[in-house]
Amino acid sequence: MKSSLRKILIGGGTGFIGSALRSLLKNQGYIVTVISRKPGNETITWEDISKNGIPENTHAIINLAGENVLNPAKRWNDDFKQKIMESRINTTTLLANAIQSTTKKPKVFVSMSGVGIYKPDPEKIYDEYTNIGSSFDFISELVHKWEEASKTSTNVRRVILRSGVVLGRNGGMIKEIYPSFNFCIGGRIGSGKQYFPWIHQYDICKLIIFAIENENVTGIINGVSPQIITNVQFTKTFAKALRRFAILPLPKFVVHLIFGRERGVMLLEGQQVIPKKVVEEYNFKYLYPTIDVACEELVRNKHTTSSVDN
Ligand SMILES: NC(=O)c1ccc[n+]([C@@H]2O[C@H](COP(=O)([O-])OP(=O)(O)OC[C@H]3O[C@@H](n4cnc5c(N)ncnc54)[C@H](OP(=O)(O)O)[C@@H]3O)[C@@H](O)[C@H]2O)c1
Structure with missing residues (x-):
């Protein structure tokens, strides 16, 4: 079947990654429907899925839904942590159950996950085959439960995508740091020695x-x-790509003040993660394999749209 006939359903498809993915899929001729908390154009709600199940002839389902963990406007407390958990686990469980109960199954379920499942360690390099053991903090517990929620007892192909920090011009981390770097008041976070697993949008x-x-x-x-x-x-x-100086580090205590100690770990510590399976087994080709080429794209023609939107 040609991609032009294929229907794709994206949970959380209104966000930073979802919007870019949607454009790329549509450019390739896919028919895309988003699942959102709010109804809208080419959009259904989570209640619709709950009531009516998966739309007929859905080829693939992707779940990207999740409350923004690093929203600095949100205080790091039990209510927010519960929201972070539920926004990922409830949506993923709902989709897994809907896949389970539909007679005409989609071919594939891609469920977002994160590298927070890997414990920061100065020596260890993690790939997809590493035995990760049990959870060690709130984020790793979240990711374990998130991945678990995507399980079904069907033979629908399941892909769990453990993403690093996604770098793109129109959202995520780059949007947050761009103004300070542009005014030469950006800098490293904490010691800056922490690993930074990343991928271009x-x-x-x-x-x-x-x-x-x-x-x-x-x-x-x-x-x-x-x-x-x-x-x-x-x-x-x-900073070099922007032709600016990055002279003002963000000290650890300021990270703790803004994000709280537990959440601050996400910025102050990092993991060495490699896409061994992606590269060696699947031979996936990256357009932005190095941080130099990625940063050049991120600052190129600052006011034009990203390569993802074209
Ligand atoms: N961006 C990154 O660097 C990065 C790295 C690793 C993993 N991830 C994961 O990848 C997924 C997508 O990331 P993103 O950057 O595109 O996120 P995003 O821009 O924050 O968008 C996520 C979408 O999730 C939905 N959502 C937000 N809060 C929700 C809630 N409380 N309940 C249900 N749905 C909610 C929203 O859709 P509606 O408002 O339409 O409902 C939103 O558009 C997230 O799960 C994120 O944790 C992202």
Whole structure:
């Protein structure tokens, strides 16, 4: 069947990654429907899924829904943590149950996940085959439960995408730090020695499409670039691409003040993660494999649309 006849359902498709993915899929002739909390154009709600199940002839389902963990406006308390958990686990469970109960099954279910499942360790390099053991903090517990929620007892192909920090011009981390770097008041976070698993927005979207289109892609895949870098390396490269100085580090105590100690770990510590399976087994080709080429794209023609939107 041609992609032009294929229907794709994206939970959380209104967000930073989802909007870019939607454009790319539509450009390739897919028919895309988003699942959102609010009804809208080409959109159904989670209640619709709950009541009516999965729309007929859905080829692939992707779930990207989730409350923004690093929203600095939200205080790190039990209510917010519960919202973070429920927004991922309830939506994923709902989709897994809907897949379970539908007679005409989709071909593939791609469920978003994160590298927070890997414990920061100065020595260890994690790939998709690493035995990760049990959870060690709130974020790792969240990711364990999120991945578990995507299980079904059907033979629908399941792909779990453990993403690093997604770098794109129109959202996520780059949107947050861009103004300070542009005014030369950006800098490393904490010591800057922490590893920084990352991927360009275009590559994460292409990897999702690759996972949909290639039947041999199954199970866990690491959604990170092949290049391991630290926060300092990222900071220097981004500032250089912008032709700015990055002279004002964000000290650890300020990170703790803004984000809280538990959440601050996400910025102050990092993991060395490689996409071994993605590269060696599946031979996926990255458009932005190094931080230099990624940063050049992120600052190129600052006011034009991103390559993902074209
Ligand atoms: N961006 C990154 O660097 C990164 C890295 C690793 C993993 N991830 C994961 O990838 C997924 C997509 O990331 P993103 O950056 O595109 O996120 P995003 O821009 O924050 O969008 C996520 C979408 O989730 C939905 N959502 C938000 N709060 C929700 C809630 N309380 N209940 C149900 N749905 C909710 C929203 O859709 P509606 O408002 O339409 O309902 C939103 O558009 C997230 O699960 C995120 O944790 C992202």
